[in-house]
Amino acid sequence: MPVNYNLKKGVDMPSWQWLPFVQPGPSYPGASNTYDGKRYIYWVFQYGTTTAGSASTTTLWRYDTWDGGWQWMANLISGNQGIEVEYDALRNVLYIMHGTALTSWQIFNLNLSAVTILGVVCQPYAVATLAPVLPAASNLSASFTLPLDTDVPITVDTGTALATGNTTTVVAGTAGAGFWAGHVGLQLRVTSGAQAGQIRHVSAVGAPTATSGPLLTLSAALPSALAAGDTFVLELPGATATGGSTTTLVYTGAAWTVNMYANSDVMITAGTGAGQRRRIASNTVDTLTLAAATTGNPRTGPWTTAPDATSVFRIVPSSDFLYYQPGNASTALYRIDLLQTTAPAWSALLAAAPAGISGGGNLMYGRSEAPFFLMALRGGATANFYLYNIGTNTWSTPATYWGGETITTGTSSTVLTGRRKIFIIRDSSVRAFVFDLVTGVLEPAPILPFAVGVAYDGKRAKYVKTADGVEYIYTVRAGGQEHFRLPLEWL
Structure with a gap:
């Protein structure tokens, strides 16, 4: 059952709760985190220097949301602004970039046996450096994001x-x-x-x-x-096919937007061909065409058994692509197939963002908020918010109503899954906000017990929903060791 704080919605606002200190030292420019959806928040910390852009000691830790304990996991390649970590629930590994104009990136294996990602073998509970290198150097507000169909309900x-x-x-x-x-x-x-x-x-x-x-x-x-x-319900697309071939699936009368589902996956869940899953290369108004085979990825290439008029299908986001935005006012976006084993390479996506994503910016996957899109806060002293359509390879700028507020270096943000909102901790202040994706309105949230450090780039806000439905925002003070969480039942 959810925790009862005896608070009245719309009247009482809970305060940030003080948690055990983070170790080993102050959280300097470049901290980032990710949540495994079950128990642990994984943190990458840079410490030893307060100078933005200067690499120093970088370590990987995890925080146990059950008992409040901290565990050191590994030392990493030294980094600074632009450090990022992303959890891959499908493969149970972490992807880590290092910031400070570096192109190297690493993997940490959370499994009890070795895993191979992009041709690199990583031993259990160990870190390894990945290849190929990042296509552009990571820097201020660089981001990884990974769509996962397991995070999106039908x-x-x-x-x-x-x-x-x-x-x-x-x-x-x-x-x-x-x-x-x-x-x-x-x-x-x-x-x-x-x-x-x-x-x-x-x-x-x-x-x-x-x-x-x-x-x-x-x-x-x-x-x-x-x-x-x-x-009515809104759901992931699915129905009974009207036909197909070894490289297509046809649903006559679908009236789909052309290429809306490119780079997503189609699963046959019942009937002829049940159990198969393949990547979509393109779609017309009624036909899905499969992607060519990629060595090492069994979800690419033709059907083993062609679908027919008994095949029940579902279209879901692909869990194989890791997306990368290098920050530092770049408009570029890249992705890589994590299962490819022969000549794996980053692909540059040709559509440029409406403007460069910079200080305080963050590339995010919205799960149920936007299953076939990526979301981005622009940062760089702006209020702009962008949507990237994965299938059509296009960006849009939904209307936002932020008044005089802008965000820049030091801002941190996280999606409140299932609420159609983004939580934002403002740079260089004690203020926090909730951005309503439905209305485009920025709303105030409970203030923090500390001020965020000036130019302390890092994604320190993290939304956590426990197995019994309790929701929190966790954060670490930029420039310090203080660790806090905010219960979200008031929202």
């Missing part, structure tokens, strides 16, 4: 229609958490009313108004408009 949200739409739009009334632009590409399935059982693809989401919820634009018309009170 049913993302539920909603109720208002009687103000038409056959190609649905005006959402009450909903589990609200819909926004990151839900483009999901499937709307009507669950009650005269249109029950109808399936359509969501091609756009409009912002809510003062009198109605978000407007969901459908890829093809319904037989008739939903009536007030009709219910």
Whole structure:
């Protein structure tokens, strides 16, 4: 059961809770963290110098959210601003970059047996340096992010229609958490009313108004408009195929956005070909075309058994691509296939970000917030927020309403999974905010008991949801050893 702090929502705001100190010393520029979704927060710390951009001692630690203990894991290549760590739940390893204009990166193996990633063998509970090197030197606000289909539920949200739409739009009334632009590409399935059982693809989401919820634009018309009170779900796309070949899957009438699902995966869950999973290279309005075989990755190449009109399928985010943004005002984005064993290489994605991501910026995967997108706070003394469409290789800039606030070096951010919000700890101050992805509005959050150090780049905010549903933000003070958490039941 969730913890009861005897607080009244909308009235009481809990304070940050003081936790055991981090060791071995102050958290200087470049700290970062990741959560394994179960118990541990893994931290990479740089210490020994307060000078931004100067490499010093870098270590990997983990914090036990169950008992409050710290454990040293390994010494790493020395780094500074731009240090980043990402947890891979599928392979149970950590990916670590070092910052300070370096191109090397490392892996830490959390398994009890050796693993091979990108042709490099890493022994259990040990660190190894990966190849190939990063395609561009990591620096201020460099980021890794890794989409994982295990983090995305099949049913993302539920909603109720208002009687103000038409056959190609649905005006959402009450909903589990609200819909926004990151839900483009999901499937709307009507669950009650005269249109029950109808399936359509969501091609756009409009912002809510003062009198109605978000407007969901459908890829093809319904037989008739939903009536007030009709219910629906938003879910990962899936249905029964109408045919296919060894390199395709066809769903006649799907009306998908072209290439919306490129670089995602398609799974056959029942019927002919059940149990197969393959990467999608491209899609038309009704046909998924599979990617060519990549040596070492069994999820690429043709079907072993071609799908037919009995094959039930589901489209899910690919768990094989690690994405990299080098920071330092760069507009570039790269990815690598983690399972490729022959000549693995980083690929440059041709679409440039709307503007360079820099100090305080952060590239994130939104899970249920945006299953087929990456999200990025721009940083660099701006308020801009960007969405990257993985399939169409395009960026967009949803409207945001931040007033006079901007973020820059020292800002830290984390996605509040399932809430359609991003938690932001402001640079050089004690202030924190919650960015509402549905409305685009920046809201105040409880202030910290310390000021964030000036220019102390590092992603020190981390959202944690325990197995029994309790939610926290964890953080370490930039320039110090103080460790805190904030309970989130008030939100």
